[in-house]
Amino acid sequence: MSTTRHHINRQRRRQARETRPAAPAAPAAGLERTRGATAVLEPTKTADIAATADAPTVGDERKPTRVRPRRRPPVLVLLCALTVLLGGFAGWAHAEAEGLRSEPARSNTALTDLARTSEIKGQVTKAVDRLFSYDHADPGALDKAAKELLTGKAVGQHRELLADVRERADAQKAVLTTTVTESAVERIDGDRARVLVYADQSSVATRGDKSGTKEAAGDGNAAQDEGVYAAAMLAVDVVRRDGRWLVSALDTFGR
Amino acid sequence: MKSAVRLPDVGRFRPLTALALALTLVAGGFAAWAGQDWYRAAHDDRAAYAAERDAALSAGEQAVQNLNTLDHRELKRGLDLWASSTTGELHEQLAAGRDEFATQVKEARTVSTARVLSGAVTELDDRAGRARVLVALRVTVEAADGAKTDKDSRMLGELTRTDGRWKLSALGQAPVGGTSTG
Numbered sequence: 001m002s003t004t005r006h007h008i009n010r011q012r013r014r015q016a017r018e019t020r021p022a023a024p025a026a027p028a029a030g031l032e033r034t035r036g037a038t039a040v041l042e043p044t045k046t047a048d049i050a051a052t053a054d055a056p057t058v059g060d061e062r063k064p065t066r067v068r069p070r071r072r073p074p075v076l077v078l079l080c081a082l083t084v085l086l087g088g089f090a091g092w093a094h095a096e097a098e099g100l101r102s103e104p105a106r107s108n109t110a111l112t113d114l115a116r117t118s119e120i121k122g123q124v125t126k127a128v129d130r131l132f133s134y135d136h137a138d139p140g141a142l143d144k145a146a147k148e149l150l151t152g153k154a155v156g157q158h159r160e161l162l163a164d165v166r167e168r169a170d171a172q173k174a175v176l177t178t179t180v181t182e183s184a185v186e187r188i189d190g191d192r193a194r195v196l197v198y199a200d201q202s203s204v205a206t207r208g209d210k211s212g213t214k215e216a217a218g219d220g221n222a223a224q225d226e227g228v229y230a231a232a233m234l235a236v237d238v239v240r241r242d243g244r245w246l247v248s249a250l251d252t253f254g255r
Numbered sequence: 256m257k258s259a260v261r262l263p264d265v266g267r268f269r270p271l272t273a274l275a276l277a278l279t280l281v282a283g284g285f286a287a288w289a290g291q292d293w294y295r296a297a298h299d300d301r302a303a304y305a306a307e308r309d310a311a312l313s314a315g316e317q318a319v320q321n322l323n324t325l326d327h328r329e330l331k332r333g334l335d336l337w338a339s340s341t342t343g344e345l346h347e348q349l350a351a352g353r354d355e356f357a358t359q360v361k362e363a364r365t366v367s368t369a370r371v372l373s374g375a376v377t378e379l380d381d382r383a384g385r386a387r388v389l390v391a392l393r394v395t396v397e398a399a400d401g402a403k404t405d406k407d408s409r410m411l412g413e414l415t416r417t418d419g420r421w422k423l424s425a426l427g428q429a430p431v432g433g434t435s436t437g
Binding site: 079084087 | 271272275278279282283286288289292293296297299301302304305306308372375376377379389391409411429430432
């Protein structure tokens with residue numbers, strides 16, 4: 001019993017020594033640590049109060065230390081714990097909300113943003129009609145369309161896709177007409193979008209060197225298809241520039 | 256000595272508690288804001304619609320792929336998959352023509368595999384549970400002699416939600432030049 005008491009008293013004295021000079025100048029974090037230590041010891045101290053009353057040498061110092069653990073730690077510890085809990089919840093809830101918002105389903109506003117979806121559909125339909133139609137009598141129209149509607153790697157892709165078609169159409173004095181029949185917006189991500197397009201292509205040759213007067217061309221390099229109409233499908237990537245949607249890539253699915 | 260010990264004690268007591276209280280209140284404010292933000296994010300109508308759109312698309316793509324895949328060696332499994340991918344009129348049509356079709360495929364000994372190139376939803380009514388999809392498909396048919404042919408299909412599908420699942424209720428190819436080829 002006496003050894004325990006001596007030990008406790010010694011500890012208390014040491015603590016008092018430590019806390020006193022350090023406390024007024026110490027930053028909040030340092031104080032909290034000291035407080036935490038006293039809080040842990042508290043039960044032993046309160047149980048020991050009656051027993052230590054007969055040790056007058058440490059009495060003066062003991063009084064404030066005894067008052068401190070009894071009143072301060074519970075409130076402060078409670079507040080600290082509450083702060084940590086609330087802060088933790090705030091961080092967690094924020095992370096959850098951000099996680100929900102960054103879900104691919106949400107970042108894609110195709111159909112959820114109806115105005116933008118139909119705007120893109122309309123502009124892509126017009127763009128594809130123009131970009132894949134060619135009149136041998138007016139070759140400048142296609143160049144103009146390419147200049148106005150294409151950007152980035154789509155410029156090269158378009159040139160490659162239509163080089164053959166152009167040559168043949170010039171030789172046969174043909175008029176190639178492309179009409180989009182169906183389109184759907186796959187995804188809209190801010191200023192970028194991808195549209196799936198179904199189109200019909202018909203070609204009318206005015207002086208053909210082939211058997212018929214009519215020849216159809218598939219999309220771009222599928223120009224060897226015979227028939228009045230040819231079915232084409234392609235995916236078009238578009239980007240928004242100055243309020244207009246420009247074609248940035250053409251995907252003919254390897255055909 | 257007494258006052259030297261007690262004064263800083265009393266002085267320290269209030270600012271500390273006040274500081275802790277202030278921190279707690281700030282943390283509480285953040286927690287309330289973040290919680291509300293989270294609730295809003297979780298109950299966003301647009302998000303629910305977007306999720307339904309993606310569910311319809313993935314189910315539609317899978318169903319269209321299923322209906323263009325058939326192995327003469329595993330006819331039952333293939334045709335069962337057709338049945339489970341469809342609903343309504345299409346389901347009935349397939350069920351009615353099942354035996355006849357199975358005989359044809361058995362005789363031809365073909366293996367068809369389909370790959371979805373791209374797909375998109377054109378219309379979605381998430382209340383009525385109806386959707387319309389475009390699916391660009393590449394079908395590879397392997398004949399009995401091992402010769403493979405690729406064919407691209409422009410599919411138009413209609414989906415109906417039955418028991419929480421999207422199933423194909425109509426399927427056809429996009430007409431070319433105003434006339435249907437499918």
